[in-house]
Amino acid sequence: MRYLKLFLLAAMAAFVSDIDAHTGPSPDIETPMIKIPAGEFVMGSSAEEVKHVREQYGKRDMYKNHPFDEEIPKRKVFVKEFLIDAHEVTIKEYADFVHATGHAPPRSWAGGHHNSGKEDYPVTFVTHEDAEAYAKWAGKRLPTAEEWEKAARGPDGRIFPWGDLFDPYKAATAESDMQAITGALCDLTSAAKVMTAAGDVSPYGVRDMAGNVREWTGSASPGDPKMALVKGASWVDMSVNARVAHREYIPKASFAHIVGFRCVKDAG
Numbered sequence: 001m002r003y004l005k006l007f008l009l010a011a012m013a014a015f016v017s018d019i020d021a022h023t024g025p026s027p028d029i030e031t032p033m034i035k036i037p038a039g040e041f042v043m044g045s046s047a048e049e050v051k052h053v054r055e056q057y058g059k060r061d062m063y064k065n066h067p068f069d070e071e072i073p074k075r076k077v078f079v080k081e082f083l084i085d086a087h088e089v090t091i092k093e094y095a096d097f098v099h100a101t102g103h104a105p106p107r108s109w110a111g112g113h114h115n116s117g118k119e120d121y122p123v124t125f126v127t128h129e130d131a132e133a134y135a136k137w138a139g140k141r142l143p144t145a146e147e148w149e150k151a152a153r154g155p156d157g158r159i160f161p162w163g164d165l166f167d168p169y170k171a172a173t174a175e176s177d178m179q180a181i182t183g184a185l186c187d188l189t190s191a192a193k194v195m196t197a198a199g200d201v202s203p204y205g206v207r208d209m210a211g212n213v214r215e216w217t218g219s220a221s222p223g224d225p226k227m228a229l230v231k232g233a234s235w236v237d238m239s240v241n242a243r244v245a246h247r248e249y250i251p252k253a254s255f256a257h258i259v260g261f262r263c264v265k266d267a268g
Helices: 002-023 047-057 091-101 128-137 145-153 174-178
Strands: 033-036 039-043 075-079 082-085 214-221 224-231 248-251 259-261 264-266
Touching: 033 145, 039 145, 075 145, 082 145, 091 128, 128 214, 128 259, 145 214, 145 224
Parallel strands: 214 259
Antiparallel strands: 033 082, 039 075, 082 264, 214 224, 224 248
């Protein structure tokens, strides 16, 4: 009887261990995180900045009716200390989540498998729900609009992560290809590997917040809870989207080749 009890206890321990291995975060997918200090930062855009953006892009069809005024006013906002992923969640990291939990893979993965050699690229074709599920599994969450913007621009209200003037050599946006930059940061078919753009670095050291892929946030549209805010530009977007104050809402149930995400968690 004593040996039977020991056998049952050992079997139960193995069963619990197996459950943990398939539901908890894997230790080898820990994305480096950067601490963003508590304090005020300058959020949004001034009326003059929005006027300049409209003059530059307002005649393009896709921006004629864009609500740039939602960026106004440029104001100080206090944000508590938090940690943010140094880069966008990669295909490798998301694949670990899919394998551990049985969550449905992104729609672009043929037969449920991603393309070999793309492990360090940002995961895309994920819905807002998918991104939230990954974040919860990893012990994190999606950033608020305020957290994302502070991490991208620092406390001083700069327009891009590196300063006030756009530079196509710094971020993976459409301009990188349009200007035929040698060793372009992206190509016409996909985003770049995370952290490829050496100049796309925020004052806190966070990477790829101006370009590469747009990113889901945890902030919903004030007028429609089924819409969520995405921040940053993708590799097919113009620099107008790369401005850290840029705001765009898309359906939470949507997924696209230009939308990925990164996570945050509370400090401490």
